[in-house]
Amino acid sequence: MIRPKYFFGETFSGLKRNFLMCFTAITTVAITLFIVGLFSIVVYDIQSVMSSIERQVELAVYLEDNISEELKEYIGNEIKSWDETGEVKYISKEKAMEKFKEQMEGSSILKEIQGNPLPASFEIRLTDSKKVDQVALRFLDRDGNYIKGVDEVVYGKSYVSKLFSITAVIGTITFLIIIVLVLSTIVLIFNTIRLSIHARRKEVEVMKLVGATNWFVRTPFLFEGFFEGFAGSVISVVALYFMSNFLIIKGERAIVDTMHIKELAVLGSSNAIIYIYAAILVAGGLIGILSSGFALKRYLKV
Amino acid sequence: MIEFKKVSKVYGDGTTALKDITLSVKKGEFLFLVGPSGSGKSTFIKLIIREIYATSGSILVAGRNICNLKTNRIPQLRRNIGCVFQDFKLLPNKTIFENVAFALEVIGKSGYVIKVQVPQVLQLVGLHNKMKSYPYQLSGGEQQRVSIARAFVNRPPVLLADEPTGNLDPVTSDGIMKLLSRISLVGTTVIMATHNRSVVNSMRRRVVELERGEIVRDQKRGVYGS
Incomplete structure (x- = not known):
């Protein structure tokens, strides 16, 4: 009873018959899924960039130059005792100067600096970057001034x-x-299949008359819908592949370079994009089959 | 073979097409269904192939009540009933052979069966030398013979014909009638709805006359008008 040759023959003669309509359907699926895929990739990408930025949110607590050793130790211990604190690093004035010199190597600004104007600081890395405001507030007293020993607290509040x-x-x-x-x-796709049924209504009528089963009548149309959906999704995946290789990864590199973020989850190195492609292919096939099934239900009444 | 028991059909718009029809057709019988347009002849035929439902009553085909047949059993019913129409319903892009073969293909017959049975049935209708022609290359009478071949290729026990001579001239109609009566002689039940007075009169078979959905006459060896 299973006659693959018949079904494939019928499917492709259907595709040939309304070539233009079928072409339109494939193109639409391709464009739609391309946009869907592009957005998914971009959103995924932004989210992974975000989470790596989140992991890197730091508070820098600059200390006054004349702070006493006891106070410095007290503040350090206090910071360590907080739940939100992930890692605390103490940067002394000398260390700060070293780092500054490293960054500014070769610049004329170094010659003009006399002594060490840089403050000592605590660099705090948080376990939950969303609590950065809360933590920063702890360095203020009731009047909104910094507590004794603290000169300034800096963190990337606004851009986060x-x-x-x-x-x-x-x-x-x-x-x-x-x-x-x-x-x-x-x-x-619904319309394409409907047209396809319309073009073949005589055959369908004869089929029903001589006792073809419902599935026999339906199958070529379902194949046609599936083919249209799947072909469209293949095109969109190919386009996305080139798109992501040439544009997105380059864009990411640019972001990485300008923002000095080292531990960025770069898309190119992740296999999440494979899942996105797979999802698009499955979605294309499903959309094709479902919409042709829907068209058949209403217009074939087998 | 076919039994109508108190069958009525009222369409959605309220017209009563058939009223309380009780009728029995034996195996191998040849029956003419006559009556003016709108008397319910086509409704009668559509009921037998379950294209439409009866509003009340029961219809038995080969002892089986087809009124409560599940939708997925309808194809099985139709494989046992051949249908011939006034407009032939041939597929224009298929050859004569392919048109007849199509009826076997869609019910899943093997290529071997098709190769044997199609030429056989085309021989029966006298068109075995035109197997490779297309419908438009054939005359009306020839096209109707193709459609009879298609209806009969599966050797169904029942053959329904709705105005098969409606588009044909008297001489050609004669040929078609000879073919149908030969088919009935081999044990096939033939029910033919027609307006064609001379065809009915020349055959002298059972005649059932319908008028406004009711049987007004049922004669063993009847003529068109009473």
Whole structure:
């Protein structure tokens, strides 16, 4: 009873018959899934960049020059006792100067510096970067001035919170765009299959008349829908592959270079993109089969 | 072979197409269904192949009540009923051979069976020398013979014909009728709905006349008008 030759023959004659419509459906699936994939990659990427930035959020607590050893020790111990503290490093004035000289090597500014104007500091790495504000507040007294011995507390407050809100917005917009695009793809494949049924309505009529089973009538149309969905998703994956190789990874390098972030989770080195590709291929096939199944249900009534 | 028991059909728009029809057709019988347009002839035929449901009553085909047949059993029913129509319903992009073979293909018959049975049935209808022609290259009568071949290739016990001579001239119609009566002679039950007075009169077979959905006459060896 299983006749693959028949079904494939029928599928491809259906594809040939409404070539233009089929072409449109494939193109739409390709564009839709390309955009979906692109957004997924970008969102994933931003999120991994974000989490590596989060892991690197630091507080620098600059100490007054005339701070006493006891106070310095007290502040250091106090910081260590907090739950939010991951790692604390003490940078003495001398160490700070060394680092500064390293960074500014060859610059004329070094000759103009007399003595050591740089303060000693505690560099605090947090376990949860979202609590950075809370921790910073502990260095202030009731009037909003820094506590005794502390000159200034510095951390990347503004850009961290901005990044959090930007990713949230991008995520929401992406989600909405994806829904709209997926719906329009479904409508297009639905219409293609409907046209295909229309073009073959005589055959379908005869099939029903001589007692073809419902699945026999349906299968070529389901194949056709699957083919359209799958072909579209293959095209989009190929496009995404080139896109991510040439654009995104380059962009990431640029971000890495400008922001001096060393431990960045670079997309190219992650296999998450493989999962995204696989998901796109599965989604393409599923969209194709589901929308043609839906079209058949309404228009074939076998 | 076919039994109607108090069958009524009321369409969705409220028209009553058939009213309380009780009728029995024996195996191998040849039956003409006559009556003016709208008298319920086509409804009668559509009920037998379960294209439509009966509103009430029961229809037995080969002893089986087809009114409570599950949807997925309908193909099985239709494989036992051949259908011939006024407009032939041939596929224009397939050859004569392919048109007839199509009926076997879609019910899953093997290539070997197709190669044997299709030429056989085309021989029966006298078109074995036109197997490679396309429908448009054939005359109306020839096309109708192809559609009869397609309906009969699976050797169904029942053959339904809805106005098979409706588009044909008298001489050609004669040929078609000879073919149908030969088919009935081998034990096939043939039910033919028609307006064609001369065809009915020349055959002298059982005639059932419908009028406004009711049987007004049922004669053993009848003619068209009473």
